[in-house]
Amino acid sequence: MTTTPARGDAVAALELRDVEKSFGSVVALRSGSIEVHAGSIHALIGENGAGKSTLVKIVAGLYQRDAGVFRLGGVEVDFKSTAESKAAGVAVIYQEPTLFPDLSVTENVFMGRQPVGRFGRIDRKAMRAEVGSLFGRLGVAIDPDRPAEGLSIADQQVIEIAKAVSLDAKVLIMDEPTAALSGVEVDRLFQIARSLRDEGRALVFISHRFDEVFDLCDTVTVMRDGAYIATTAIADTSVDELVTQMVGREVTDLFPKQETVIGAPLLEVDGLNSAGVFHDITFTVRSGEIVGLAGLVGAGRSEVARAIFGVDAYDSGSVRLQGDAVPAKNPSEAMRRGLALVPEDRRKQGLVLEASVAGNVTLTIRNQLAKAGLITSGFENRAAQVWASRLEVKANALSTLAGTLSGGNQQKVVLGKWLATEPTVLIIDEPTRGIDVGTKAEVHRLLSELAGRGMGILMISSELPEVLGMADRVLVMREGRITAEIDRADATSENVMFAATHAEGAHS
């Protein structure tokens, strides 16, 4: 049922109506509207580039709207800074955690609002005690005195949540908080979210996972192309309807893996060890095969990928590509031999944010493009055009800076960059993390097509449906070891999840 936002008698805790925001000539938000009531968990969904993050940043005081109405508890507000929105009782948990790596976990939670005693002295005891009870309430066991540096994304996210909870915020916005959390952590988060709802707070939950939206939320607002589409009660809608609203068309198949001819081994990893990181990693990726590498965040999957590609060193073991040894700690040689790695953290490792789309896509093939040592933007654009149009990157022009693109479009640019090298084996880490349904299907179709043409693909993914739908074979890692290898036919969410979470014989 498509309706306009319900106008109950209660004043909305958060209300935005026809909010607009442009950056230069790029319109990020044409007409953003949402109405969230106290005691409700409101889902905000939409494809990447639909304007969700822009909307959130306006509420957070990070951006100022160009036009439209923005009310908090019925009062019109106009935040100039994040400090003002915080003071008004808005807490935002961002997709990418922002912590101070040098400072302790406790300090991170309380920075800027530490309890102070005489002479402005910070009351460390009180701070420590509050973190203790906060973490107890959230059911997390992070050492509050350790520095934030080196924490997994999941743990960082948990600290962000603890921060928001301790802020006693009236409006809590979570921008894809579950993207990097394990099942247990998601359950814990939902428990907290529900208890906050029951305390009468208003929650906005942004997610691409429909099961979570239906599990947690009571109302859902869909956005598309920077505009409000519909607000519906969860009970009155379905996944199909939401997907249709989001993409404006029917998506028939979320995970289209074509049948491929599986050929000769391409990538052979044998007995790879790195002290304290991973142990005894042995597996093979064959031509035309997609091997899924499943497991919880922090199981060591990304570290294995980095070691294979030569970014990180390893202590023992070997990596062979089409029978030839790939030297350790030499990414450019690995690339030359036909390996490609699409990293998980695209903002930090995959993209030059200050460079153009064309510059990014052609970054890996600069040597091929150069004529007499020179690269003209003509060469660059021609090479980039192929991939940008194939991946449907939504950028006004190839000269758009990568940093200004939405998450999904950034991921497409990173993919294009690596596919431009025409690798024989592609390692892709969380290919669809933080990506909307429409783009997800495109990414999956593309991976499947690449496998069909004889490429070997190692796909690291935390999303079970993706692994089960895409992989010919599933490897499961737990705490630095491969704990299971399951064929496509036998793989179920239960046996993969079991291998990812349970130690043999004992619980750790």
Next chain:
Amino acid sequence: MTATIETSAVTKRLRAVGAAREFGILVALLLVIVAATVANPNFLFSADGWRDLLLTPSILVLLAVGQAVVIITRNVDLSVGSVLGLSAYLTGRLFIDLQGIPVLAVFLIVIAFGAVLGLVNGALVAFAKVPSLVITLGTLYAYRGINVMWAGSDRVNASDLPREFLGLGTGQILFIPILTIIALVVLVVAGWVMKNTRAGREFYAIGSDPAAAELYGLKVTRRLLTAFVLSGALAGLAGVLYAARYGTVSSQAGSGWELDAVGAAVIGGVAIFGGSGTVWGAAIGAVLLLTINRALPILGIPDFWQRAVVGALIIGAIVLDRVLAIRQKRKLLEARESGE
């Protein structure tokens, strides 16, 4: 349901390493003193030796404390030598042009003057968003130029300054030079503020991740201004004490001191990329730097090598910090793996 969450073993180990960083510099300092004293007992066991040991680094300690605060915010203040020079000359001019002005008034005026010069730096960095390296390199020359224009070939001599004022520069209380006491008080206060107040912790936060500091809603602009004003004010105070100590102030007073101040902070474990280190470390670094300078001739090391030793010390300190940082990262990763 209050869970008792224990400090993990890894965290304790890391803390020990952090403390060891400053302790290591202290040990190095003691080694230098012992070696120089063995070579020549007068280095420590004479009235002059003892006095020089404490007095020589006192002014640099003030600059190093200010510098450490600025570097912790992921900035740098290269203008402190020039601010010191201008402040020292202003001190002389005040005594000459306003006969009978109270010493305390001179202190306050010159410190305020230094703070204003620091404010100029801070405003350019915080509002114009130009890297502090460039801004303060510019003001390093600009302030020195003003000094040269103002003073010309003129200089302030000890005979122009009141005796009670000069007495501050050489006087002692209970065998401790007054300058050293002033430097210690500043150090203790700065150390306490950096460790225990919101302002202090926010300096660390800003240096650790400036973007996160914005998202947290910290008053980044105000804190940056504060850091530069503090550095300028301390350089102003250092200028007054410079005049009291040396009596003679030319237009080149304090030239090159900014590098000693940065060097002291780096040797003392203040990370050049901000976010970590303490003013205590920087102060010990300042003492080590100047004590080595005095000890090397006594140990019979030629002039040329003395500069090289200081250079090696700075590079060594940076390499050490880097190694410690890598080890820490590895430790934390291993702990995450083993679920500690």
